[in-house]
Amino acid sequence: MKKISALLLALCMALSLAACGSKDPDTTASLPPAPSGTESGAPSTARALGGDLVLPFTSTMGEFFNPYKQGNLIEYGWPCYEPLAQLKPDGQWHPCLAESWEVDGEGHTITVKLRQGVTFHNGDTLDADDLVFTLQSRLDYGTASAIGNPSAVEKVDDYTVRVRWDAFSLDYELWILKEYVYSKSAVEDNGLDWILNNMVGTGPYVMSEFIPDVHLRFTRSDSYWREIESGPDTITFQYFPEETTRLAAFLNGEIGTIDTIQSTSIAQLEAAGFVGNSEYNTNNITHYYVQILNLDENDPLADVEVRRALYLHGIDWDYVAEAASGGLGHHNDCIGSERMAYYSPELEQSAYDPEKAKQMLADAGYPDGFETVLYIYPGLEKDATLIQADLEKIGVRSTVEVVDASVVWNYMTGYVDGVESGIFPQYLSYDSSFQTDRFIKFNSPEGAVAEHTVWDDEGVALWNAVKTAKTHEEQNDALRAFVEYYVLTDCTYWPMYNVEGKMYYQEDVHYSDMAPIVGAGYDPLEIWMDVK
Amino acid sequence: MKTLVRAEHIVTTFPVDRKRRFAAVDGVSLELRRGEIVGLVGESGSGKSVTSMSMLQLILPPGKVEGKVFVDGFEGDTLAFGADSDQVRQIRGGKIGMIFQEPMTSLDPVLTVGRQIQENIMTHLHLPKAEAKARAVEMMKAVGIPDPETRFGQYPSQFSGGMRQRIMIAMVLAAEPDVLIADEATTALDVTTQALILDLIQDLARQRDLTVVIVTHNLGLIARYADRIYVMYGGNIVESAEKYELFDHPIHPYTHGLLAAVPRLDAGKRHMLVPIEGLPPNPADLPPYCKFYDRCPYREEACTQGPCALYQAGEGHFVRCALTQEALADKRGRLEGVRRLMPDKTVSQEICLEVKDLRMDFPIYRGLLKQKVGEVHAVDGISLHVHAGETLGVVGESGCGKSTLAKCVMRALKPTAGQILFHGEDLGTLTGRKLKRARSKLSMIFQDPFSSLDPRQTAGSIVGEPLKIHGLVRDRAQYDARVDELLRIVGLDPTFRDRLPREFSGGQRQRLGIARALASEPDMIVCDEPISALDVSIQAQVINLLIDLQARLKIAYLFIAHDLSVVKHISDRIVVMYLGRVVELAPAERLYESPLHPYTKALLSAVPVSDPHVDLARERIELRGEVPSVMDHPAGCAFCGRCRYAMDRCRTEAPMLRDQGDGRQVACFLYEREAGERDGREGGTEHGEA
Amino acid sequence: MVKYISSRIGQMLVTVVLVSFFTYILVDIMPKDPVYALYGPNITQEEYEAGYRALDLDKPLLVRYGMWASKVLRGDWGTSYKHHMQVWKLLAPKIAVTLYLSVLSAIVSFAVGILLGAVTAVKRGKWQDTVLTFLANLCASLPSFVVALGLLYLFCIRSQLLPTSGFTWPWVDFGKHVRQLAMPLFALSLSGVASICRQTRSSMLEVIRQDYIRTARSKGLRERVVIVGHVMRNALVPVITLLGNRLAYFIGGAMFVENVFSIPGTGSLMVQSINFMDVPVIQAFVVLSAVVISLAYLVTDILYVAVDPRISLD
Structure with missing residues (x-):
């Protein structure tokens, strides 16, 4: 027995010694965890070349060829792939692989002129064949809706391509310019299966290693078409499925940034001295809202006055926002958040006034309130309870029913029966700029929910105004009017609150103001690390 | 002779509950001298095993041992050292070795036997491994294990019970102790094997000048092997003396009682046994005065005054009794005359049970798919018969098939071949209601009084169940009356009818079993080892009860047992079985006086008689080898491997049971030529006197 | 044999x-x-x-x-529907990691469990027994991911002693390997320790009562020798039975730990594959798991025969 214990002790000691004694560039005895609160973004240090940037990734990576399947390539493909042009936070399109382009509203076309002298990582030269191949692939594989369902893609000459649509839209640029360009020869020579697991782009970084569910690593390319003045030597996306581990890794100095909406993580990070940045989070706004759906004309919710009573005055939305999101959310009376291009403060018209609400209900014929059901899917219990409590105070008794998310979705898009009228709290993650697509999909007379929402003439007319707008300004005004009607007048859509995530950076990691590309990933040339 | 071990006033206590403790050993002092064989006699609860374990400090907490033990070669009281101390561990195994009762479970099953012997040698003789192995092999040879080099590397499960006990002896003696304690070492073995082992121990003791302590309840063994005897009761030594002195002049009432209660092989069948009243002592419940008081037929007021000390009654003869020798002798005279005679019984000519050519085979399965690779012939062609009102005793050692026979007769097993005719009807083919009726007339008493009674049934319900099953009573009142009657018949108080079996002692439970067997008014009872699990002093009570019942109710018994003395006492005729066959059949007295079959002779010589003079004068027949396994059935006579008269014919041909006249039958070629002229009929009907 | x-x-x-x-x-x-x-x-x-x-x-x-x-x-396990890669190429490195973690956890939990079980059996009724049994029961009721998260908090968030994630093979960088594996191994082994400790304890207590242990003591052997040489060997058979069963449990339970510590094992891959209906991957994994677990049971059976000669080979 003594011998065994001695042996065990020796083993433990040996292991600890081994553990301490290895050189490991990834761990961080060298990195102090608490920075002094510099807001990164301010280019306070000189740009430098070097360092290894590790970024966390939370969902699985795979299928690197977007025309084939709509994956999340944008989120981690940006070091390697480049679009035709980049929409930066200054609101301008910065040419990238496209030298110039021309939009013809009457002819429903956009003509793009490609830059010359750009090579893909496999040596292939960028030309019109590659762009045609990329766009045509979307048509071939059925993902053409991402670029507005063009009717034709034509090669004009070796470096010019024209895309044609059937109808007018303000979004031609938006649809085409953001597209990553793929190498035709890379795909055709190696096959579909290969390109789904490999990246061949034109960007400043080359994919060097991909292990599914482990990491994706890029190293700097030596054949980039521009001069590279700054940036890390390698960019690695590391797979972290668990939020707590990500947080720990960040605090430990193992990863360069962290992007979170969890209030507990934010509290920890702030306590450790990091300052978060919400400004450049293009992909992490979650919009919580309620949809009123009714089949039955006799249901109280079919009466617009009832709906207005409940939405405009019956529920304390600020309180709900605060309580349900742990202090991170705020309420706006619009679809999306105040970052939306169409937004104006005039839209804020709701005001909590339970007495008035009760009065309005009585006027509508329900002095004693009525009964209704809240259908939620798991995760929204807190929101439902808060709404339920407020409704109770004005005499509306509600029960909460938890159903499967697919049931809710199917109901909204018309494919299930058995669910009656009711209040449907839900949420969606919004990209702060590209709201038009979403509207079409969900909230318009043409959208998927159209069957179960009642659209009167005014709503349809306002929507037509949106569709026929000829300029962005017109579009925004029309949207504003539509939203005002849909949310505040018709009251079948009740925005609850928006929660924005925050991004945190290590002290030695810098993202300039121009790093985020709106609606896409990041510009790798605008990211660098301090190098000792 | 030199004193090797001296124990002074050992008191070993165990806790009953948090406050009280009881003394299993209550002030025992004894002495062991070089080269002698000491017997330590007592029943369960006497504290004999606990005494030897206490001396070696094998009693684990919460038991506590007090007193002094002096061992030759060690300074001072060895009990003062801890159980795990170097000194005590040297004594334990190195100076005093011990072998235990159950050879089947006393060896470590996962280590080879050789290794276990080697371990002992290395611990005490401090020899290197190779030399220890050589010694171990030598030791194995000395105890008679054939082919010891090979068997060194085998595991205990590959040896029989007798062999395992030999290994234990080899293991213990290999460490060269001065004292060997054999704690009921042969109780679990067959009679013939028992004799072999004890003879072996005796030889080794003489060769190596060992002191041996034989702890047992069997007076016969003591009479044969011991030089000096201690008799223990209730944790005390009540009498100690040299062997002949003790048997010739026993003084203590308990010693007397034991001698009178145990049936002797050489006794006549005229008198009933004289049991000791009452129950064996419960150690938690003993009075501070004479522990034997409740059961002592000589008890007096004076005995309750306090604990009494040992006094010397003669040279080396000590007794613990408050009464003087003269007073005891006086009382004895009066009591002795009261010995009962055996009751008269009539045995009719009518045959109650007849077994013809009974065969019972069990298949042996081997392999993945459980294929049948052979058969075990547990019962291999048996024919016998029982008259109404008589007792047929069946004796044999392990593997002889007597239990299987009982089960076949009871139809617990369906025989492979042969007939079992009960009142003329073949039980083997009966079914349904006829079988049920037959069963009511044929009942059974089992061996283990603890497991043969349903622990959740009350005594009354156990006894009354057959009444209900066979519809023998009309109503509740009759049922109650009959149950009370049955309980009274077997000597139990009818007010006990609502108690559960666990509230009865072993002997009382066996009585319940008998009452249950009687309830259906049977013509015959099959008794399968009914008393072997009982204490010696209780056995006599149950035997007497059975004899009385037979005389009164004219029930026939098929009495199966391995204790020859008991079987001889109770049976009218005896059947001797060996490996599934009948080898001899004879009236009881005649079997003892002049056994014919070599096996019977050897068997009888192996059973010691509890009178040293008589035992010494008897011829000892040595049997080679051990009882073979039932699966290795040799061709020819089953006994030829061990028989000293074996001829070539015996190895190839199996002898048939032949009539020898006088009611005797033998299956042996030695007697073949004589019987050749008679009608060569096998077993079956013959005319003999009961 | x-x-x-x-x-x-x-x-x-x-x-x-x-x-x-x-x-x-x-x-x-x-x-x-x-x-x-x-x-x-x-x-x-x-x-x-x-x-x-x-x-x-x-x-x-x-x-x-x-x-x-x-x-x-022929060695062709097909192509993954989701990852469009050879299944074997996809699965092999991950299975190796998961198996390594599971087997290592099994070894650790058996070693520690048997040791603790022996201590509690020998010191039965004393304070060591009470404390250790209590701890064992406590640990048995903690799910592995709770422990994992707790460790993460202690060692990575509160102090920066250990890395949060990743896996390195020991021959690549032994020190890093040890540091990365310390927490996951601990989290995974903990519940196993408890059940093995209990089984060993009860098994040893039963063996201690047997006659042959009394014989061993009567030979004058040291109590320690009796326990280790005689009691343990006999007590181990039921504990060995647990080996196959526990290994299966560890392979499944490794998923939680892999998730928390971002270890590139099969856990998350399997969940995705099932959700996605990636048939070739599912099939391959199930078959490989079946092979591994059957092997574990085979090893168990062989160990039986090695430890207890009464368990014969037919």
Whole structure:
């Protein structure tokens, strides 16, 4: 027995010694965890070349060829792939692989002129064949809706391509310019299966290693078409499925940034001295809202006055926002958040006034309130309870029913029966700029929910105004009017609150103001690390 | 002779509950001298095993041992050292070795036997491994294990019970102790094997000048092997003396009682046994005065005054009794005359049970798919018969098939071949209601009084169940009356009818079993080892009860047992079985006086008689080898491997049971030529006197 | 002995084949459509039918199974629907990691569990027994991911002593390997320790009462020798039984720990594959798991024979 214990002790000691004694560039005895609160973004240090940037990734990576399947390539493909042009936070399109382009509203076309002298990582030269191949692939594989369902893609000459649509839209640029360009020869020579697991782009970084569910690593390319003045030597996306581990890794100095909406993580990070940045989070706004759906004309919710009573005055939305999101959310009376291009403060018209609400209900014929059901899917219990409590105070008794998310979705898009009228709290993650697509999909007379929402003439007319707008300004005004009607007048859509995530950076990691590309990933040339 | 071990006033206590403790050993002092064989006699609860374990400090907490033990070669009281101390561990195994009762479970099953012997040698003789192995092999040879080099590397499960006990002896003696304690070492073995082992121990003791302590309840063994005897009761030594002195002049009432209660092989069948009243002592419940008081037929007021000390009654003869020798002798005279005679019984000519050519085979399965690779012939062609009102005793050692026979007769097993005719009807083919009726007339008493009674049934319900099953009573009142009657018949108080079996002692439970067997008014009872699990002093009570019942109710018994003395006492005729066959059949007295079959002779010589003079004068027949396994059935006579008269014919041909006249039958070629002229009929009907 | 092992291997193969067959059937009756899973939902009817034929779904179940089995025997496990990679290439490194973690956890928990069980058995009734048994029961009730998260908090958030994630093979960088594996191993082994401790304890307590232990003591052996040399060997048989069972548990339970510590094992891959109806990957994993677990049981059986000679080889 003594011998065994001695042996065990020796083993433990040996292991600890081994553990301490290895050189490991990834761990961080060298990195102090608490920075002094510099807001990164301010280019306070000189740009430098070097360092290894590790970024966390939370969902699985795979299928690197977007025309084939709509994956999340944008989120981690940006070091390697480049679009035709980049929409930066200054609101301008910065040419990238496209030298110039021309939009013809009457002819429903956009003509793009490609830059010359750009090579893909496999040596292939960028030309019109590659762009045609990329766009045509979307048509071939059925993902053409991402670029507005063009009717034709034509090669004009070796470096010019024209895309044609059937109808007018303000979004031609938006649809085409953001597209990553793929190498035709890379795909055709190696096959579909290969390109789904490999990246061949034109960007400043080359994919060097991909292990599914482990990491994706890029190293700097030596054949980039521009001069590279700054940036890390390698960019690695590391797979972290668990939020707590990500947080720990960040605090430990193992990863360069962290992007979170969890209030507990934010509290920890702030306590450790990091300052978060919400400004450049293009992909992490979650919009919580309620949809009123009714089949039955006799249901109280079919009466617009009832709906207005409940939405405009019956529920304390600020309180709900605060309580349900742990202090991170705020309420706006619009679809999306105040970052939306169409937004104006005039839209804020709701005001909590339970007495008035009760009065309005009585006027509508329900002095004693009525009964209704809240259908939620798991995760929204807190929101439902808060709404339920407020409704109770004005005499509306509600029960909460938890159903499967697919049931809710199917109901909204018309494919299930058995669910009656009711209040449907839900949420969606919004990209702060590209709201038009979403509207079409969900909230318009043409959208998927159209069957179960009642659209009167005014709503349809306002929507037509949106569709026929000829300029962005017109579009925004029309949207504003539509939203005002849909949310505040018709009251079948009740925005609850928006929660924005925050991004945190290590002290030695810098993202300039121009790093985020709106609606896409990041510009790798605008990211660098301090190098000792 | 030199004193090797001296124990002074050992008191070993165990806790009953948090406050009280009881003394299993209550002030025992004894002495062991070089080269002698000491017997330590007592029943369960006497504290004999606990005494030897206490001396070696094998009693684990919460038991506590007090007193002094002096061992030759060690300074001072060895009990003062801890159980795990170097000194005590040297004594334990190195100076005093011990072998235990159950050879089947006393060896470590996962280590080879050789290794276990080697371990002992290395611990005490401090020899290197190779030399220890050589010694171990030598030791194995000395105890008679054939082919010891090979068997060194085998595991205990590959040896029989007798062999395992030999290994234990080899293991213990290999460490060269001065004292060997054999704690009921042969109780679990067959009679013939028992004799072999004890003879072996005796030889080794003489060769190596060992002191041996034989702890047992069997007076016969003591009479044969011991030089000096201690008799223990209730944790005390009540009498100690040299062997002949003790048997010739026993003084203590308990010693007397034991001698009178145990049936002797050489006794006549005229008198009933004289049991000791009452129950064996419960150690938690003993009075501070004479522990034997409740059961002592000589008890007096004076005995309750306090604990009494040992006094010397003669040279080396000590007794613990408050009464003087003269007073005891006086009382004895009066009591002795009261010995009962055996009751008269009539045995009719009518045959109650007849077994013809009974065969019972069990298949042996081997392999993945459980294929049948052979058969075990547990019962291999048996024919016998029982008259109404008589007792047929069946004796044999392990593997002889007597239990299987009982089960076949009871139809617990369906025989492979042969007939079992009960009142003329073949039980083997009966079914349904006829079988049920037959069963009511044929009942059974089992061996283990603890497991043969349903622990959740009350005594009354156990006894009354057959009444209900066979519809023998009309109503509740009759049922109650009959149950009370049955309980009274077997000597139990009818007010006990609502108690559960666990509230009865072993002997009382066996009585319940008998009452249950009687309830259906049977013509015959099959008794399968009914008393072997009982204490010696209780056995006599149950035997007497059975004899009385037979005389009164004219029930026939098929009495199966391995204790020859008991079987001889109770049976009218005896059947001797060996490996599934009948080898001899004879009236009881005649079997003892002049056994014919070599096996019977050897068997009888192996059973010691509890009178040293008589035992010494008897011829000892040595049997080679051990009882073979039932699966290795040799061709020819089953006994030829061990028989000293074996001829070539015996190895190839199996002898048939032949009539020898006088009611005797033998299956042996030695007697073949004589019987050749008679009608060569096998077993079956013959005319003999009961 | 050789005959025994070969017969057991034979049984093992039968088990694996049956398992793979039943899994094939189960996967087949799952509601999600493999054609859609592979090609996406936006395909035309013609493309659907072409895909249907390409996946051989028009052939009967047994034929499909046969084709799959024959390919496997040649080493071709198919291509993952989701990852469009060779299944073997996808799965092999991950299975190696998961197995390494599971086997290591099994070894650790057995070693520690047996040791603790022995201590509590020998010190039965004393304070060591009470404390250790209490701790063992406490640990048994803690799920592995709770422990994992707790460790993460202690060692990475509160202090920066250990890395949060990743996996390195020991021959690549031994120190890093130890640091990365310390927490996951601890989290995974903990509940195993508790149950093995309890089993060892009860088994040893039963053996201690046996006659042959009394014999061993009566030979004057040291108590320590009695415990280790005689009691333990006899007590180990039921504990060995747990080996196969525990290993299966660890392979499954490793998923939680892998998730928390971002260890590139099979856990998350399997969940995705099932959600996605990635049939080749599911099949491969199930068959490989069946092989591993059967091997574990085979090892258990061999160990039995080695430890207890009464368990004979027929």
